[in-house]
Amino acid sequence: MSRIDLDLAHSYRPNPSQDSDYALLPLKMSFEDGGAYALLGPSGCGKTTMLNIMSGLLVPSHGSVCFDGRDVTRATPQERNIAQVFQFPVIYDTMTVAENLAFPLKNRKVPADQIRQRVGQIAEMLDMSHQLDMRAAGLSADQKQKISLGRGLVRPDVSAVLFDEPLTVIDPHLKWQLRRKLKQIHHELKLTLIYVTHDQVEALTFADQVVVMTRGKVVQLGAPDALFERPAHTFVGHFIGSPGMNLLEVEAQNGSLRIGDRVLPVPRPLPEGPLRLGIRPEYLRLVPLSEQGCLPGTVTRVQDIGTYFLVTVDAAGQSLKARLSNETAIPSTGSLVGLQILGDHTCFYQNEELVA
Numbered sequence: 240m241s242r243i244d245l246d247l248a249h250s251y252r253p254n255p256s257q258d259s260d261y262a263l264l265p266l267k268m269s270f271e272d273g274g275a276y277a278l279l280g281p282s283g284c285g286k287t288t289m290l291n292i293m294s295g296l297l298v299p300s301h302g303s304v305c306f307d308g309r310d311v312t313r314a315t316p317q318e319r320n321i322a323q324v325f326q327f328p329v330i331y332d333t334m335t336v337a338e339n340l341a342f343p344l345k346n347r348k349v350p351a352d353q354i355r356q357r358v359g360q361i362a363e364m365l366d367m368s369h370q371l372d373m374r375a376a377g378l379s380a381d382q383k384q385k386i387s388l389g390r391g392l393v394r395p396d397v398s399a400v401l402f403d404e405p406l407t408v409i410d411p412h413l414k415w416q417l418r419r420k421l422k423q424i425h426h427e428l429k430l431t432l433i434y435v436t437h438d439q440v441e442a443l444t445f446a447d448q449v450v451v452m453t454r455g456k457v458v459q460l461g462a463p464d465a466l467f468e469r470p471a472h473t474f475v476g477h478f479i480g481s482p483g484m485n486l487l488e489v490e491a492q493n494g495s496l497r498i499g500d501r502v503l504p505v506p507r508p509l510p511e512g513p514l515r516l517g518i519r520p521e522y523l524r525l526v527p528l529s530e531q532g533c534l535p536g537t538v539t540r541v542q543d544i545g546t547y548f549l550v551t552v553d554a555a556g557q558s559l560k561a562r563l564s565n566e567t568a569i570p571s572t573g574s575l576v577g578l579q580i581l582g583d584h585t586c587f588y589q590n591e592e593l594v595a
């Protein structure tokens with residue numbers, strides 16, 4: 240396994256001159272040896288480009304890739320000793336499950352008894368022990384993709400295993416099981432795993448560290464709870480969560496905070512000028528209008544989501560969402576409420592970056 244250091248940018252165009260010419264804007268980051276990472280972001284943000292640069296399928300137009308301090312920028316995937324799992328199964332239909340799992344080890348001339356032991360271990364982890372002697376051809380797409388996952392994980396000596404949206408063809412129930420399974424496998428095998436997805440649930444369940452990307456830029460690298468509690472960028476606040484963070488236009492001025500026509504005391508030191516206040520729907524409290532420092536608003540929508548209520552409130556000309564548990568008093572549409580927007584969980588952003 241290896242530590243992977245990226246110090247690079249990539250443009251698919253010959254002479255990039257502006258940010259939009261880059262699939263990856265200049266970035267400098269490291270993937271620690273043995274970590275479980277997810278690259279998360281919407282379609283076109285550059286996840287696959289980053290993964291292909293790490294695997295060696297793509298040479299970055301600028302900068303370098305190092306594995307354990309060794310420059311591998313121009314090395315092939317084989318030279319980097321990378322295992323890859325793609326969206327669709329890459330297996331041999333005519334072989335049995337066991338033969339498919341053994342293939343990467345046989346190729347490396349691993350002794351037969353070690354192959355048998357490792358194949359048995361991986362099959363057990365993926366609940367495939369009972370299928371070892373079956374031909375792959377007779378299996379469903381789900382099962383074939385499980386073989387692909389197993390083939391990716393079977394070699395203990397790889398620098399890293401790279402997954403590109405590996406659960407796309409898996410049915411929702413099995414997907415849920417496999418996400419957890421992969422996390423467990425990571426703990427047991429201690430491989431460096433890097434997992435591309437546009438699905439936040441997948442990323443947050445699987446990874447210890449999540450790399451959030453938008454428009455060719457890495458906007459945060461952090462643990463799932465950090466992305467939730469302290470999004471470093473408004474994009475992370477908005478993209479992570481269900482629904483995402485409320486973001487209000489505010490202005491800090493001479494020790495007070497102006498929100499629409501309301502002026503509230505500044506809760507902690509803030510840079511002066513226009514800011515965005517971020518508060519997650521989970522932390523937005525509805526309080527009596529008489530409560531000090533609250534923002535008055537009108538309830539415009541109440542949705543029963545089953546395990547909680549989602550209440551939409553218009554306040555200071557902006558729309559905010561609050562997630563309320565079934566045990567709290569739920570206001571009715573049209574009622575006037577107070578919103579407590581200032582607290583430990585409130586974040587402030589200037590030019591989209593977290594400042595307080």
Ligand SMILES: Nc1ncnc2c1ncn2[C@@H]1O[C@H](COP(=O)(O)OP(=O)(O)OP(=O)(O)O)[C@@H](O)[C@H]1O
Pocket residue numbers: 251262280281282283284285286287288289437
């Ligand atoms: N071979 C290529 N030639 C030119 N442009 C490309 C090529 N591959 C990707 N791009 C562009 O680079 C940008 C990043 O694409 P990339 O596939 O890395 O994003 P992604 O986040 O993986 O998206 P998706 O989830 O849709 O695969 C996009 O604007 C895409 O159109």
